[in-house]
Amino acid sequence: MTVLTGYVGFARALRQAGVGCGPERVQAYVGAVGLVDPGSRDDLYWAGRLTLCGEPDDLPRYDAAFEAWFGGEPPRRARHRKLRATQLAALNGGESQDGRGGRLATAAGDTEVLRHKDIAGLTPAEKAHLRELIATLEPVPPKRRALRARKARSGQLDPRRTLRAMLASGGEPVRPRYRRKGTRPRKVVLLVDVSGSMSPYADALLRFAHVVARAMPTEVCTLGTRLTRVSRQLKHRDAEFALLSATRAVPDYEGGTRLGETIKVFLDRWGQRGVARRAVVVVFSDGWERGDTALLGEQLARLRRLAHAVIWVNPHAGKDGYAPTQSGIIAALPHVDRLLAGHSLDTLRHLLKEINRA
Amino acid sequence: MTPDELAAELDRVGYLPDAGVTTAAFLALKMHRPLFCEGEPGTGKTSLALALAQALSLPLIRLQCHEGIDASQALYDWDFPRQLLHLRAMEAAGSTLDPDTAEASLYTRRFLLARPLLRALEESPCVLLVDEVDRADDEFEAFLLEVLDSNTVTIPELGEIRALVPPIVILTSNRTREVHDALKRRCLYHWLEHPDLSREVEIIQRRQPGVTEHLATQIATAVGKLRDLDLLKPPGVAESLDWAGALLALGRTELDAETAATTLGAVLKYREDATRALASGVLG
Numbered sequence: 001m002t003v004l005t006g007y008v009g010f011a012r013a014l015r016q017a018g019v020g021c022g023p024e025r026v027q028a029y030v031g032a033v034g035l036v037d038p039g040s041r042d043d044l045y046w047a048g049r050l051t052l053c054g055e056p057d058d059l060p061r062y063d064a065a066f067e068a069w070f071g072g073e074p075p076r077r078a079r080h081r082k083l084r085a086t087q088l089a090a091l092n093g094g095e096s097q098d099g100r101g102g103r104l105a106t107a108a109g110d111t112e113v114l115r116h117k118d119i120a121g122l123t124p125a126e127k128a129h130l131r132e133l134i135a136t137l138e139p140v141p142p143k144r145r146a147l148r149a150r151k152a153r154s155g156q157l158d159p160r161r162t163l164r165a166m167l168a169s170g171g172e173p174v175r176p177r178y179r180r181k182g183t184r185p186r187k188v189v190l191l192v193d194v195s196g197s198m199s200p201y202a203d204a205l206l207r208f209a210h211v212v213a214r215a216m217p218t219e220v221c222t223l224g225t226r227l228t229r230v231s232r233q234l235k236h237r238d239a240e241f242a243l244l245s246a247t248r249a250v251p252d253y254e255g256g257t258r259l260g261e262t263i264k265v266f267l268d269r270w271g272q273r274g275v276a277r278r279a280v281v282v283v284f285s286d287g288w289e290r291g292d293t294a295l296l297g298e299q300l301a302r303l304r305r306l307a308h309a310v311i312w313v314n315p316h317a318g319k320d321g322y323a324p325t326q327s328g329i330i331a332a333l334p335h336v337d338r339l340l341a342g343h344s345l346d347t348l349r350h351l352l353k354e355i356n357r358a
Numbered sequence: 359m360t361p362d363e364l365a366a367e368l369d370r371v372g373y374l375p376d377a378g379v380t381t382a383a384f385l386a387l388k389m390h391r392p393l394f395c396e397g398e399p400g401t402g403k404t405s406l407a408l409a410l411a412q413a414l415s416l417p418l419i420r421l422q423c424h425e426g427i428d429a430s431q432a433l434y435d436w437d438f439p440r441q442l443l444h445l446r447a448m449e450a451a452g453s454t455l456d457p458d459t460a461e462a463s464l465y466t467r468r469f470l471l472a473r474p475l476l477r478a479l480e481e482s483p484c485v486l487l488v489d490e491v492d493r494a495d496d497e498f499e500a501f502l503l504e505v506l507d508s509n510t511v512t513i514p515e516l517g518e519i520r521a522l523v524p525p526i527v528i529l530t531s532n533r534t535r536e537v538h539d540a541l542k543r544r545c546l547y548h549w550l551e552h553p554d555l556s557r558e559v560e561i562i563q564r565r566q567p568g569v570t571e572h573l574a575t576q577i578a579t580a581v582g583k584l585r586d587l588d589l590l591k592p593p594g595v596a597e598s599l600d601w602a603g604a605l606l607a608l609g610r611t612e613l614d615a616e617t618a619a620t621t622l623g624a625v626l627k628y629r630e631d632a633t634r635a636l637a638s639g640v641l642g
Contacts, residue, residue: 020539022543024543025543028389028391028546031389032389032546035384035385035388036361036381036384036385042377042381043381046378046381046382047381047385049378049547050378050385050547051385051546051547053549054543055396055536056533056549059549146425146426147426148425148428149426160430160435160438163438163439163442164436164438166442167442167445167464170445170449171442171445184495231536270533272590272591273532273533274492274532274533274534274535275534275535277534
């Protein structure tokens with residue numbers, strides 16, 4: 001095995017660990033190794049980290065892979081933040097929840113009936129049909145005014161274009177040109193609770209999140225005992241692949257719920273910086289909070305201050321006789337703009353309209 | 359230039375680099391790749407570009423990105439009012455040039471307003487700092503990538519302007535938005551972190567010369583403890599330096615609890631953070 005094969009092998013091992021490094025990055029890595037002193041561990045470590053990693057989540061995976069491949073400790077222990085959302089070891093096994101192998105005969109369920117049925121009570125055949133129906137949803141992004149002005153036939157005066165037109169006519173006044181600010185899609189953030197109490201809905205909600213992520217700029221995170229950001233996995237065009245990689249990335253399916261703490265982590269790491277600013281935030285949860293409900297209330301207040309609108313989707317809200325009595329929901333309700341149901345396809349469609357109108 | 363020499367040069371101008379920053383700057387120079395710096399606010403992303411320009415004695419050209427920035431603000435623009443005046447002046451002087459020559463005289467270099475990206479190509483070798491590229495939008499990223507890839511700009515009326523020596527490009531981002539992978543792949547990626555205690559003490563002493571080592575150690579220890587607390591905005595090196603400056607201005611030589619409480623505004627910028635810091639007893 002030549003030295004070059006060794007480096008390329010390291011890059012492949014890194015790719016398996018979940019760091020997205022394509023052929024361009026590997027070439028850059030090999031070039032960088034050629035320029036530094038390959039005998040020095042430090043230099044080798046930094047040459048790889050600078051070329052193969054692309055975001056801060058990649059750094060701990062890189063450290064672990066470096067340790068495993070080249071042996072010994074990596075020269076620099078990066079100071080990790082308190083809650084490490086994704087783990088290298090989560091990538092072993094983890095088939096998606098409904099086993100996909102084999103044919104599923106579509107039962108004689110009427111599409112109309114299926115749309116209103118509660119997702120938790122579906123048979124596997126109906127679930128397969130539901131998947132297809134979810135894939136046909138067409139989300140329309142909510143809009144906001146842009147800051148960039150484009151040329152238009154009416155609106156504000158555009159001095160540059162008017163002067164340019166005057167140039168063509170030798171400095172004589174011409175019909176004035178105008179510009180107008182257009183609209184841009186507003187960011188959407190989806191926070192999906194994947195704890196035990198939400199497990200019948202988790203698959204459908206993640207597929208819904210995938211459809212939304214394909215249509216507009218979206219961030220998707222799962223909440224459970226910890227927060228996992230799955231936006232990158234759900235960007236993949238193929239729904240099955242996207243769901244599989246998202247499922248693999250989440251280590252705490254069907255665990256407990258610590259909504260307050262996980263939302264706090266989301267706000268500290270991403271929300272505060274700008275991911276949640278002026279965005280439409282949708283929280284999918286039934287509000288069963290195991291942690292401190294006062295914390296949940298505080299974090300929801302903070303989220304409401306940052307975001308444009310906060311929508312809470314509760315699978316139980318659509319059922320007859322539902323009244324919000326859990327302490328989690330009670331703590332969160334004052335800071336929520338809309339409380340919607342989320343138990344069937346029809347309610348998800350309604351949710352899309354609400355997101356658009358927010 | 360070897361990495362050690364580069365580190366010595368950066369040290370000479372007052373920026374104390376660690377192994378990661380030195381290797382990053384060295385590879386960026388040798389491989390002619392842009393350097394994409396991300397990190398917590400206040401960790402020295404912008405000051406790295408300033409220090410690199412000073413250390414290598416190159417001019418620094420800064421492009422501050424914001425939402426809605428476009429080619430006319432980043433690349434070049436024509437000075438229309440001046441062109442109009444030139445036209446009027448030619449008319450008034452009774453010029454007898456034929457129309458084609460007259461038109462050609464309008465589109466010369468003197469009527470071109472070169473914005474930062476074009477200036478960087480023309481004044482190369484230089485250091486180009488593209489600050490807060492995450493605030494710009496996708497269209498700007500695509501067009502920035504094109505300029506960085508080819509190091510040329512084609513102006514339809516003038517022709518192609520190519521950089522003889524590609525500029526050293528440093529991009530910074532605060533992660534308010536995910537920058538596209540196409541741009542990141544083209545660059546070397548470096549995540550800057552807060553320095554450890556001894557390095558921070560050195561930095562404080564170097565940048566605020568009136569501070570004694572004892573006071574600098576106290577400041578660095580206190581800021582280190584504040585970073586471990588769960589704050590909305592953990593203080594960075596910039597905040598440590600501000601704090602040191604504030605203490606110097608007040609003539610204090612000792613960081614006790616009372617002094618810390620009165621000067622806390624130099625370090626923590628959120629009310630919740632200030633209450634939490636005082637409640638935790640970290641400041642004595």
